Amino acid sequence: MQLYNKLSAKERAALIEEAGKDRLTISFYKYAHIGNPQILRDHLFLTWNDLDVLGRIYVATEGINAQLSVPAENFKTFKKHLDSISFLKGVRLNIAIEQDNMSFLKLKVKVRNKIVADGLNDKTFDVTNKGLHVKAEEFNELIEDPNTILVDMRNHYESEIGHFKNAITPDVDTFRDSLDIIEENLAEHKETKKLVMYCTGGIRCEKASAYYKHKGFKNVYQLEGGIIEYTRQVRDKNLENKFLGKNFVFDHRRGERISEDVIAQCHQCGAPCDTHTNCANEACHLLFIQCEECKAKMDNCCSDHCKEVNALPFEEQKKLRKGKKASNKIFKKGRSEVLKFKR
Template identity: 80%
Template sequence: MQLYNTLSAKERAALLEEAGEDRLTLSFYQYAKIGNPKLFRNHLFIAWNEMDVLGRIYVAHEGINAQLSVPAKNFETFKNFLDGIYFLKDVRLNIAIEQDLKSFLKLKVKVRKKIVADGLNDETFDVRNKGIHVDAEKFNELIEDPDTVLVDMRNHYESEIGHFQGAITPDVDTFRDSLPIIEKDLSSFKEDKNLVMYCTGGIRCEKASAYYKHKGFKKVYQLEGGIIEYARQVKNKGLENKFIGKNFVFDHRRGERISEEVIANCHQCGQPCDTHVNCANEACHLLFIQCEACAEKMENCCSSECLEVIQLPYEEQKKLRSGKHNSNKIFKKGRSEKLKFKK
């Protein structure tokens, strides 16, 4: 039984380009008790592979977190499949604002300990005792209230290119890093302030809201559906958009434009720019912001050192990134000292 991808990302990209069929990029999550995550993972892979679904999906005992690309012609089949799973029936699907044929190039369904790495011991608090979910209209009202503290639950490289006006944006690399920092910094507001949180699609706020209620915050709210759903409601209902810049997304697009403002800058030359790229040197693969001029000059690399590496024969490049020691240097998010204009 085939439970893995047989095509490389490059081969899949060529097929998608050739087919030219419309696809929908979407995401969803659900906290639920899954007794056998591995069996559930296999069930999903077999069914979705037949539907030509691509994406990155995490399954754990606590639930599922999925970012997907679904052929438009198979969307109803896909939705009916989800509705046939009792805890996924009518689950909210966050459909991307901007569509791309190649947002995902492989189907990866992985079993994890957690669907989001939060570093929390779920046995110490009631994860079902969540904050109040609010839609875009109520969210706008809340953040205008002087008794509201608005917190971005995302990481530094996400909020750097876009965030809500007036939000606290913690300078953290991971979600698990942000939880204790926010609790400490806002400890004096537990009793009398509205703690309003938001993230990309809602999943981080789902767990964080229960955690902060456990820690003594009395009035906890979360933006339902996150920035993705907020942007949709603002457009459909004609509401004022209070998000500035781009929404960082975890697929090949790396960002969706929510407003026309460019609030970030190229990490290499300092010019206004909010385009995230990965360094062309696979032994580095650093995520950083790079403008078109610097991309041409540096051949999509983050530094002169990486530019030298990509000139080497492929086998020599491969050796440079082999070994456990080197793996710790890969996939860093915009923290390199080589970046002169990093935030």
Template identity: 80%
Template sequence: MQLYNTLSAKERAALIEKAGKDRLTLSFYKYAKIENPREFRDQLFIVWNQLDVLGRIYVAYEGINAQLSLPADNFEAFKKHLDAIDFLNGVRLNIAIEQDNMSFLKLKIKVRPKIVADGLNDDTFDVRNKGVHVDAQKFNELIDDENTVLVDMRNHYESEIGHFKNAVTPDVDTFRESLDIIEEDLKEHKEDKNLVMYCTGGIRCEKASAYFKHKGFKRVYQLEGGIIEYARQVKALGLENKYLGKNFVFDERRSEKISDDIIAHCHQCGAPCDTHTNCANDACHLLFIQCDACKEAMDNCCSETCKEIHALPYEEQKALRKGQGNSNDIFKKGRADHLPYKKDLRNIFEVFNKRR
């Protein structure tokens, strides 16, 4: 039985276009003990493939993390399937703020060691012993409290285009880097400060909240449902929106607008801009921020070198890539030295120290 994707992104996009159906983009996660992740993964693929689900899903012994899209008219059948799974019955589904039928073009369900890579090897750490979940209203109240430290649990390229007012934004490339940094810089405040965290949909700060409780922090909170649910509640309840800019998302959309503020700059010319792109050179694909003017002038490339390579016939480009591994720049997410307006490094507690 076929248990893997067989269509290219181009082929799938053509089928979506031909079907003419609106699709829903959504995400969910759940920390739970899964005895046989491989078997669970295969069961999901069989059902979801029939429902025309597309997306990126990770399954591990510690739970599931799913970001996906599906035809809107298949939503009820999809929800019914989730509710039939004991630990997913009633799981919160984060519906995307901005919909795009092409947000995902393949169904990828992968078994991973963990659904959020944390670099931890501590058998006494229980990810289910999480911090206090708070809704948008309580969150707004907490972050106005002078005894609160608000921490963004996302990576630097995410917070660069959008974050909450007065949030500490760790200058890290991965989630695992931030855990030790935050613990060290807040070690003197384990009992006297509210540690409030947020992320895209809640999965990273839920693990982080459990970790910091494990490390002795007494007043640990997380924004339930993350930025996605916060934006929905703010709009529905008429609350003050304390988020500035866009929310980075890990699909073809790359971001959702939460406020009209533009807080980032084009990495090539410095103009106000918060649009991420991948370098068009197939040997590079660096993720960076590029304005429309630079996009046109640079042919969607991050450097003159990449522009020259991208202009070559395909076979010549392919020959140049032969035997070459991906440049480390692809993982720098906008830190590449040839970008004159890349984000400057900053101390994690630059904001916190100013407020003390």
């Protein structure tokens, strides 16, 4: 019984291109009490593998968090399977604004301690006592209210390329980092202001809203479905779009354009740019913003050193990497001394 990938990303990409069929990039999450995540994990892998589903899915005792790609022709069967699982029946699916058949090239279903790394002791508060969900139209009205504080619950490299007007965008590397910073900075407003939060698809706000209510915030709201669903509603209902730039996404696309505004800059030359890339040097793999001119000049690398390493024969690169742990730069996305124009 196959419970793991047998094809490489390159092999899978060739098959997708050969098939020539449209795929849908989808994300969803659900907090729920799961008794045996491993059994659910195996069940999902076996079923979705047969449907040619690809993506990154985390299962934990607290629920599921999924970003995936499914053949358009298999969508109804995929949805029927979701609805056959009691806690996933009718779950909201965030369908990507910009589709890319290569958004995911492997199916990875993993059991984790949590579906989002938040560092919280959930036993100290009720995670189901969440904030009020608001749709795009009400969200637009709320954030124009002078009694509202709007907070971006994403990390620095996400908000750098796109965020809502007048939002507080914490300069943090992880979701956990932002929780205490926001609480400390907004402590005096716990009972008087409306705390409105947003993130990519809603999952981080779901946990954060319950956490902040536990911490004494009286009026807590979250954007339902996150930026992805907001954009869909804005376009479907012809509402005013208050989001500037791109929405960072966690697949090969790395971003969906929401407005024509380019609010970021190339980390190497400072030119207006909001295109993320990973350093071509496999020993580095740093995520950073790079314009087309710098990409050509630097061979898709973040520094002269990485450019030199990347130019070496593949076997020599492997020898240099042998015995060395992955650089922390991989996890400190966009943080490096070589990036002169990182704000």
